[in-house]
Amino acid sequence: MANITLKDIAHSYTGESKNPDDFALKKLDLTWRDGGAYALLGPSGCGKTTLLNIISGLLHPTRGEVLFDDQDITDLPTEQRNIAQIFQFPVIYDTMTVFQNLAFPLKNRGRSRKEIEPRVIELAKILGLEKNLYTKAQHLTADSKQKISLGRGLIRKSVNAILFDEPLTVIDPQLKWELRSQLKFLHKKFGFTMIYVTHDQTEALTFADEVIVMYEGKIVQVGTPEALFEKPEHTFVGYFIGSPGMNVCPCDLQKDRIFIEKYELALNKIYGEVDPSSKIEVGIRPEHLSLAPPDTTGLPVKIIKVDDIGRHKIVRVALKDKEFNVVAPELSGMTGDSCSLIFDIDHTNIYVNDHLISGERM
Amino acid sequence: MIVKQVNQKAWFMVLPVFLVVAFSAIIPLMTVVNYSVQDTFGNNQFFWVGMEWFTDLLHSERFHDAFLRQISFSAIILAIEIPLGIAIALAMPRKGWGVPVCLISMSLPLLIPWNVVGTIWQIFGRVDIGLLGHTLTALGIDYNYTQDPIAAWLTIIAMDVWHWTSLVVLLCYAGLCSIPDAYYQAAKIDGASRVSVFRYIQLPKMQRVLLIAVLLRFMDSFMIYTEPFVITGGGPGNSTTFMSIDLVKMAIGQFDLGPAAAMSLIYFLVILLLSWGFFTVMSNIGEESSNGGS
Numbered sequence: 052m053a054n055i056t057l058k059d060i061a062h063s064y065t066g067e068s069k070n071p072d073d074f075a076l077k078k079l080d081l082t083w084r085d086g087g088a089y090a091l092l093g094p095s096g097c098g099k100t101t102l103l104n105i106i107s108g109l110l111h112p113t114r115g116e117v118l119f120d121d122q123d124i125t126d127l128p129t130e131q132r133n134i135a136q137i138f139q140f141p142v143i144y145d146t147m148t149v150f151q152n153l154a155f156p157l158k159n160r161g162r163s164r165k166e167i168e169p170r171v172i173e174l175a176k177i178l179g180l181e182k183n184l185y186t187k188a189q190h191l192t193a194d195s196k197q198k199i200s201l202g203r204g205l206i207r208k209s210v211n212a213i214l215f216d217e218p219l220t221v222i223d224p225q226l227k228w229e230l231r232s233q234l235k236f237l238h239k240k241f242g243f244t245m246i247y248v249t250h251d252q253t254e255a256l257t258f259a260d261e262v263i264v265m266y267e268g269k270i271v272q273v274g275t276p277e278a279l280f281e282k283p284e285h286t287f288v289g290y291f292i293g294s295p296g297m298n299v300c301p302c303d304l305q306k307d308r309i310f311i312e313k314y315e316l317a318l319n320k321i322y323g324e325v326d327p328s329s330k331i332e333v334g335i336r337p338e339h340l341s342l343a344p345p346d347t348t349g350l351p352v353k354i355i356k357v358d359d360i361g362r363h364k365i366v367r368v369a370l371k372d373k374e375f376n377v378v379a380p381e382l383s384g385m386t387g388d389s390c391s392l393i394f395d396i397d398h399t400n401i402y403v404n405d406h407l408i409s410g411e412r413m
Numbered sequence: 414m415i416v417k418q419v420n421q422k423a424w425f426m427v428l429p430v431f432l433v434v435a436f437s438a439i440i441p442l443m444t445v446v447n448y449s450v451q452d453t454f455g456n457n458q459f460f461w462v463g464m465e466w467f468t469d470l471l472h473s474e475r476f477h478d479a480f481l482r483q484i485s486f487s488a489i490i491l492a493i494e495i496p497l498g499i500a501i502a503l504a505m506p507r508k509g510w511g512v513p514v515c516l517i518s519m520s521l522p523l524l525i526p527w528n529v530v531g532t533i534w535q536i537f538g539r540v541d542i543g544l545l546g547h548t549l550t551a552l553g554i555d556y557n558y559t560q561d562p563i564a565a566w567l568t569i570i571a572m573d574v575w576h577w578t579s580l581v582v583l584l585c586y587a588g589l590c591s592i593p594d595a596y597y598q599a600a601k602i603d604g605a606s607r608v609s610v611f612r613y614i615q616l617p618k619m620q621r622v623l624l625i626a627v628l629l630r631f632m633d634s635f636m637i638y639t640e641p642f643v644i645t646g647g648g649p650g651n652s653t654t655f656m657s658i659d660l661v662k663m664a665i666g667q668f669d670l671g672p673a674a675a676m677s678l679i680y681f682l683v684i685l686l687l688s689w690g691f692f693t694v695m696s697n698i699g700e701e702s703s704n705g706g707s
Contacts (some may be wrong), residue, residue, distance in 0.1 A: 110597050130604035138595040144613040155613075159604035203603060 053082040053120040053211055055106060055244065060115035062101055067113055070129030074113070075101050077268040083212065083244055090255035091248045093265035093292070099248045102265070103214045106246070107134045108147035119211065130159075133206025133211040141196035145189040149180055152188050153202045157335045160207075170206060177237070178202050194226045201234075205241065219254065231257070252292050264288050280336075284310045289334050295365060295376045298340070302333045304401060307413060309333055312371045314350050319396050325403050332402045336370070337376040339395040342366060349391030368392055464674035476676065478651065479659040480683075483635060486570075486655060490634040493574050495627060498581025503615070516586075519579040531643025535570040539606070558645060562652035565645045569653060572640055577633065581626045588622035591616060612685055615659035624695040628688055635684055656680055 062076040071077065076098040083089060091099050104110040106117060108129035116125045124132060144152050153171045169264035175181045178198045183191060188199055197218060204213045215234075219227045235258065238245050249255050255262050256276040264272045264279065264287070272278075283289035289297030303310040309323045311333065325331060343349055352368040352375070366377045368390070375392065401408055439518035449466055451459040470476050525533075538558050540546040549556040558565040592614065600610050601620045641647065647654035647662070654662070660680065664673035 104598075107598075107602060109601065129598075129601040134597065134602065136602050138599065140593065140595060142595050142599040143594075145617045155605070156603040159606065159609065200599070202597075402425060 053122075054072060054085050055212060056104075056118040057081045057106070058116040058118060058212075060102075060105060060112045060117070062098075062105060062110060062112045062114075073262045075268055076105070076112075078114070079270050081263070081270065081273070083246060083253065084243055085211075088238055088258060088260050089247065089248060090259035090262045091265060092255045092262055094250060094291070097265045098268040099265055100216055103136065103216055103246065103248055106212070106215055107136045108132050109136075124161045133209045134214065135207070135210050135212075136214040137200050137204060137216065141193060141200050141221070143188040143191075143196050143199050145187070147188055148185050149175070149188050149191070149199060150184045152199050152398070153206055154182075156203050156206055170208075172256065174202055174206055177240075178233075179203075190199050194222050194230060197230065198220060201237075205237065205243075210243055212246060215245065215247040215249075217249055218247075231374060234258075252294075264402065266291075270277045282400065282407065284407045286332060286334060286402050289336075289400075293336060293338075295337055297334045297336050298375045299332050299334045299402065300373050300375070302331060304331050307410075309401070311350065312373060314370070316350070316394060316399075317396070318399060318401075318410070319410055322401060322408060322410040325408070329404050330402075332405075334400045334402055334407075335375075335394060335398060337365065337378040338346065339398040340375060340377040341393045342368070342377055342379055342393070343391045343393055345387075345389045345391055347391040347393070349393040352390060352392045354388045445674045445677050448670045449678055450671075452671050464670065466671045467679070470672055470675050470679065475659070479654055479656045482652075482654065483656040486637070487631055487634045489570055490573055490577075490629060491630055493570070494578045494581050494630055495623070497574065498578050498626065499585050499619070499623075500580045502585035502589055503611070505582070507590065516583070519582050522576050522579050524530070525576070527639035528643055530572060530576050531640040534568060534575075534640070535644045560649050562649055565649060565653050569641050569644060572644070573634065573637070576640070577630060581630065584622040584626045585619055585707045588619035592618045620695070620698065626691065627691055627695065631691060632684060632688060635687070 058080060059078055060076065060080075061074050061078045063073045064075055065073050068074070079102075081369075091102065093099050105112045108117075108127060109122075112125065116123050119132075144155065147155065150171055153174060154167045157167045157170065160247065168225065172181070172184070175184055179199070180198055180202065183195065188196065191199070201213075201218070204210060219230060222230060231254070234245075245258075247255070247258055260275070261273060262276055262279055263270055264285070266285065266287040272283065274282075274284075274286045279292050280286055283292065283297060286297070286299045287313065289299060300311060302321055304325055307319075308315055308317050310316070316333075344353065350370050352370045354366055354368050355374065356367040358365040358367075363378050363380050366379050368375050368377055370392065377392065401410065448640045449461060450461065452462045452466075453459050501519075506512055522530075537543045538546045538556075540550050540557050546556060555561070556564050558568045585645075596614050596618075597610065600614060607614070635655055637655060638661070641653050641655060642658055642661075645653045656676075657680075660673060660676050663669050663676060
């Protein structure tokens with residue numbers, strides 16, 4: 052068991068290069084605490100899998116070092132690292148029985164049959180596979196197969212970290228739920244470090260103590276699920292987390308007030324001078340916007356569309372050609388399609404070139 | 414009670430297929446069946462002989478020998494081409510410029526007509542002008558496929574391996590390419606050796622294409638005619654007279670239509686039976702503990 056540290060890691064699939072665009076993974080530094088549950092969140096192609104493969108040793112990073120505690124293991128081959136990896140599609144050895152599948156990693160490491168057998172049976176019980184121990188693995192359902200893949204990771208007691216690469220993609224929704232809680236239980240029981248790649252935010256948020264959001268090969272934010280929701284440090288995090296995502300709208304900034312389409316909005320913070328050539332945007336979650344009857348103190352907007360999604364409504368409103376999503380419990384007291392948009396200024400964030408800037412509270 | 418209206422029109426839709434099959438398979442086959450139970454002394458006069466040709470043939474040494482030669486040939490061909498094909502497919506590159514180069518050079522032998530292949534090897538192996546024959550003789554090796562049965566067999570086997578191994582290679586390569594990377598990565602994490610990867614990942618995933626490869630190579634090698642006919646004409650003596658060559662000798666050389674027809678039918682049934690056997694055995698590999706699943 053050890054902390055895993057990535058030191059100045061960068062990776063390019065075409066080899067060392069001066070052009071930063073060649074890098075699938077741009078320079079990153081990160082430490083995974085021993086026993087932590089991490090979710091790695093990001094859109095397809097943002098470098099999540101590349102990062103996992105570097106940790107497990109399937110890829111050798113173009114630059115940087117991988118450390119287990121203080122030991123540099125960058126050049127250690129995969130099979131000698133105490134890492135297991137579960138893939139998107141269940142990987143099983145078709146011609147073997149469930150027992151043989153689970154025993155395979157130990158057998159390859161030359162363990163004796165005496166040692167392997169009780170371990171396999173014990174693990175099969177925990178995973179709920181004991182009834183099928185002697186069936187050919189290929190005859191099982193997708194979720195059982197994925198349990199076998201997981202079992203092959205857990206069978207080695209020395210396993211440091213288990214990397215999950217979107218492991219529930221091919222599982223039916225209700226079984227997904229079940230497997231997810233089983234994973235949580237196993238994580239508690241065995242205390243391995245868990246790094247869970249997904250592009251499903253619910254999955255990430257329910258699982259992890261800490262969520263790492265990646266975007267275009269960079270880590271844009273590391274934080275608890277709450278922090279990601281309340282204070283997205285990058286507009287991408289705002290878009291990506293929450294449903295619907297954060298509203299991001301270009302604006303002009305003047306100390307303690309912003310102007311959206313010439314309409315003024317007072318903030319409760321003072322911001323310093325910002326280079327006028329940079330991109331300045333205001334970001335606010337749909338949950339922190341509200342609607343009021345027209346001519347109240349707010350921005351005059353027009354309602355374009357209302358989606359009723361059960362407990363609340365998602366209202367799409369337009370301020371000239373700028374559009375916002377608003378989560379509204381009820382549309383009472385409003386007639387016609389014009390109304391006022393009210394910002395909750397405590398939750399209004401300002402972004403310069405996509406990055407959150409902090410202001411001084413007044 | 415409702416009388417169910419049965420619409421018989423659908424039969425007319427099947428008619429074209431039936432006609433095609435009738436003219437392409439059933440009628441020619443039935444003429445052969447017809448010949449196999451009759452004898453003729455010319456003048457288009459036929460006599461009913463029943464199963465006599467079949468009994469005669471099944472007891473004749475000539476048929477036994479030809480059958481034995483044929484089955485040994487197929488066995489040798491399969492024993493060489495399948496492992497060799499797998500080995501070459503495993504060694505072929507998966508990406509880069511090597512892929513098209515390998516694929517094209519592998520397909521070349523498959524594009525050459527059978528009798529041309531025969532001619533190429535016939536000349537290639539000649540002691541006087543052939544590169545192979547001349548070189549071997551110059552090296553002091555006693556090689557002459559027109560006189561030595563072993564040399565004749567080796568030549569024909571070498572030719573068939575040269576001509577058809579690529580087919581096995583291409584099929585296996587297709588099978589190998591369809592294995593997702595995750596399998597190899599998982600094997601690495603599980604600490605599997607190269608042999609285990611082959612035994613537990615690559616071979617099971619190639620099973621289906623191998624079945625096709627074995628069936629195709631078996632059927633083709635069991636029916637081989639053109640190439641040995643061009644190279645050795647069945648000689649020296651009868652040493653390379655395979656069933657097809659023997660059949661042609663009997664039917665066209667000696668004009669024994671009855672026995673030849675009986676032989677054709679037996680030949681056909683043997684191929685059918687063995688192919689069915691291969692198919693059943695190979696599609697059941699790894700299924701023995703099947704208890705449904707999902």
